[in-house]
Amino acid sequence: MSADYSIETESLGRVYRLRENKKKKGQPHELVALSGINLQVQRGELFGLLGPNGAGKTTLIKILTTLLAPSSGWAKVAGYDVHRETVKVRPLINMVSGGESSGYGLLTVRENLWMFSQFYGMQSAEAYKYIDELLATFGLTDRANTKSADLSTGLRQKMNIIRGFMTGPEVLFLDEPTLGLDVGASRDVRGFVRRWINEDPRRTLLLTTHTMVEADELCDRVAIINRGKVLACDTPAALKHELQQEAIFNLDVSAQNRLEAAHFETLPGVHKVQLTPFDGHSQLQFILAEEAVLSAVVNTLTERDVTILNLTKREPTLEDVFVTLVGRSMAEEEKAGSNGNGH
Amino acid sequence: MNLRSFRTAAWLGWKIESNWTDPFLFAVYSIIKPLAGAAILVVMYSVITKGDFAAPLFPYIYLGNAFYMYVGAVMTGVSWAIIDDREHYRTLKYMYVAPIRIPLYLIGRAVARFLTGSFSVLITIVFGALFLHVPIEAAQVDWLLFSVSLLMGVVLLALMGLTLAGVTLLLARHSDYLGDAVAGGLYLFSGAVFPLDVLPAWLRPIGYAMPITYWLELLRRSLVGSVAQAFPTLANLSNGQLLAILGGMIALAAVVAVITFRWCDHQARERGYIDRTTNY
Ligand SMILES: Nc1ncnc2c1ncn2[C@@H]1O[C@H](COP(=O)(O)OP(=O)(O)O)[C@@H](O)[C@H]1O
Numbered sequence: 001m002s003a004d005y006s007i008e009t010e011s012l013g014r015v016y017r018l019r020e021n022k023k024k025k026g027q028p029h030e031l032v033a034l035s036g037i038n039l040q041v042q043r044g045e046l047f048g049l050l051g052p053n054g055a056g057k058t059t060l061i062k063i064l065t066t067l068l069a070p071s072s073g074w075a076k077v078a079g080y081d082v083h084r085e086t087v088k089v090r091p092l093i094n095m096v097s098g099g100e101s102s103g104y105g106l107l108t109v110r111e112n113l114w115m116f117s118q119f120y121g122m123q124s125a126e127a128y129k130y131i132d133e134l135l136a137t138f139g140l141t142d143r144a145n146t147k148s149a150d151l152s153t154g155l156r157q158k159m160n161i162i163r164g165f166m167t168g169p170e171v172l173f174l175d176e177p178t179l180g181l182d183v184g185a186s187r188d189v190r191g192f193v194r195r196w197i198n199e200d201p202r203r204t205l206l207l208t209t210h211t212m213v214e215a216d217e218l219c220d221r222v223a224i225i226n227r228g229k230v231l232a233c234d235t236p237a238a239l240k241h242e243l244q245q246e247a248i249f250n251l252d253v254s255a256q257n258r259l260e261a262a263h264f265e266t267l268p269g270v271h272k273v274q275l276t277p278f279d280g281h282s283q284l285q286f287i288l289a290e291e292a293v294l295s296a297v298v299n300t301l302t303e304r305d306v307t308i309l310n311l312t313k314r315e316p317t318l319e320d321v322f323v324t325l326v327g328r329s330m331a332e333e334e335k336a337g338s339n340g341n342g343h
Numbered sequence: 344m345n346l347r348s349f350r351t352a353a354w355l356g357w358k359i360e361s362n363w364t365d366p367f368l369f370a371v372y373s374i375i376k377p378l379a380g381a382a383i384l385v386v387m388y389s390v391i392t393k394g395d396f397a398a399p400l401f402p403y404i405y406l407g408n409a410f411y412m413y414v415g416a417v418m419t420g421v422s423w424a425i426i427d428d429r430e431h432y433r434t435l436k437y438m439y440v441a442p443i444r445i446p447l448y449l450i451g452r453a454v455a456r457f458l459t460g461s462f463s464v465l466i467t468i469v470f471g472a473l474f475l476h477v478p479i480e481a482a483q484v485d486w487l488l489f490s491v492s493l494l495m496g497v498v499l500l501a502l503m504g505l506t507l508a509g510v511t512l513l514l515a516r517h518s519d520y521l522g523d524a525v526a527g528g529l530y531l532f533s534g535a536v537f538p539l540d541v542l543p544a545w546l547r548p549i550g551y552a553m554p555i556t557y558w559l560e561l562l563r564r565s566l567v568g569s570v571a572q573a574f575p576t577l578a579n580l581s582n583g584q585l586l587a588i589l590g591g592m593i594a595l596a597a598v599v600a601v602i603t604f605r606w607c608d609h610q611a612r613e614r615g616y617i618d619r620t621t622n623y
């Protein structure tokens with residue numbers, strides 16, 4: 001029954017038409033930002049979209065919040081088609097994008113928030129009460145009457161986040177809510193997100209992130225998205241469980257000669273090697289088919305006159321899941337993406 | 344809920360419009376700006392006609408110019424909110440996600456400009472009547488005709504602003520000037536500063552197709568009845584006929600505004616323009 005899903009998409013796709021660019025001939029004129037997205041998010045879920053920059057997360061949020069038309073497939077939010085039934089969807093949702101400074105700088109924090117409460121039909125008195133509560137929760141009480149132009153970007157972002165929660169949405173979309181926030185503020189936001197979803201089983205929250213820890217520790221379920229496609233979708237525990245067979249090792253080594261990941265990639269049983277050079281030493285991360293493969297790795301290191309400074313076995317993370325799915329880390333993927341299809 | 348969001352939009356518009364650090368400066372500016380505009384016109388008129396302020400052409404031009412200030416205020420006021428929210432405050436997407444009717448919101452945003460515009464018009468006309476012998480006498484004024492015409496004009500300009508707002512949605516770059524360009528273009532063809540008879544015959548149909556032409560004529564007639572008789576342009580039309588023409592044109596403008604805005608709104612969502620910002 002589709003009515004039970006807060007968010008549902010089928011074969012959802014989005015293509016951006018790029019304007020002609022005379023300087024870069026031979027570039028494609030269309031960019032596939034999303035393709036074949038099938039998602040089902042249950043009421044009450046805190047759902048995460050995890051992927052590197054350019055993966056298509058914001059595009060998906062824009063479609064789900066009625067701002068952007070899909071190019072193919074369909075999406076429903078709270079049971080309504082986001083493209084055809086915008087008028088029914090909008091009262092039930094809200095959206096916040098992180099890492100930007102939006103808002104009316106000439107209004108105070110309280111005025112900004114009050115104004116949006118009016119657009120959602122809230123009674124002024126009730127709105128003020130809730131606004132003040134939320135300002136206290138986010139530690140903004142003493143800034144309530146500050147013009148929002150005079151706030152730091154971090155505090156402005158908190159104001160924006162309050163704007164999202166304030167209107168009591170059934171489905172809330174947060175696009176990289178902690179982007180640009182310091183560690184403490186990020187923790188506050190995550191804590192609030194978790195409490196908000198636990199408070200009322202009718203609420204649903206979808207957030208995007210490119211922070212592994214955020215997806216791992218916060219979300220009930222995570223969809224890993226890259227280059228417009230969902231590669232895996234499950235609870236963080238289940239996603240990591242897939243890698244239970246594998247053995248993951250971090251090695252700090254010091255080498256006389258140049259080390260290259262390629263030296264290890266050909267060894268049987270090595271799924272993935274990542275080499276990060278530091279001053280005077282290097283870090284190697286291995287995802288191995290099983291622990292026994294480690295001896296082959298150590299042999300290769302010895303043959304190359306490499307001294308092992310430290311060796312640790314660790315539990316799989318979502319980063320490892322991403323690496324096994326894509327073949328490279330999120331950071332590498334972002335670099336490759338920005339070289340390939342221009343940002 | 345619609346009324347509440349309209350009121351709130353008007354409140355926001357007023358906050359933005361009156362966002363002067365010094366209210367005194369705001370007041371001075373509101374008086375100086377329209378009078379400076381009128382002064383330029385008066386000087387030019389004086390040079391061209393060698394100071395013939397008694398001719399009916401003078402009140403014709405003076406009043407046309409004064410009321411034309413509404414065109415910039417209301418029409419561009421409505422469409423400007425798109426640029427302001429999208430480029431400057433980066434809030435247009437949040438307005439779109441909110442359960443409000445965007446056209447109503449945009450018109451609400453223009454209310455403040457309508458009020459400050461009304462103030463400018465009033466100052467200009469009072470100044471003209473007191474110091475430049477623009478022949479307005481309270482007892483002679485047809486207040487009913489004036490009120491009805493003014494109201495119809497505001498509705499008309501709001502609808503034109505909505506059409507412009509739709510187009511603005513689809514134009515990212517340099518759309519700042521679109522409103523001014525349209526207002527400036529219509530200025531010459533609406534009988535604001537000279538009667539349509541001055542135009543070459545082949546350009547006159549543009550003026551006759553322009554609802555603002557009839558609106559300005561109605562306002563002039565309601566304030567200074569004699570002026571209308573001096574120019575053949577619309578002289579053979581009665582007030583009732585002018586009102587009917589203006590009413591018909593407003594109905595047409597409403598249809599155009601609704602169709603254009605809907606289509607542009609749809610296109611903007613297809614193309615992903617709702618939150619597109621231009622980086623200058
Ligand atoms: N308005 C647009 N026009 C053209 N390409 C776009 C537009 N918005 C996003 N893209 C491209 O679509 C892809 C996905 O972008 P986005 O959804 O913003 O990803 P994410 O939010 O995961 O970083 C990127 O390659 C990006 O460059």
Ligand SMILES: [Mg+2]
Pocket residue numbers: 054057058059175176
């Ligand atoms: Mg993004």
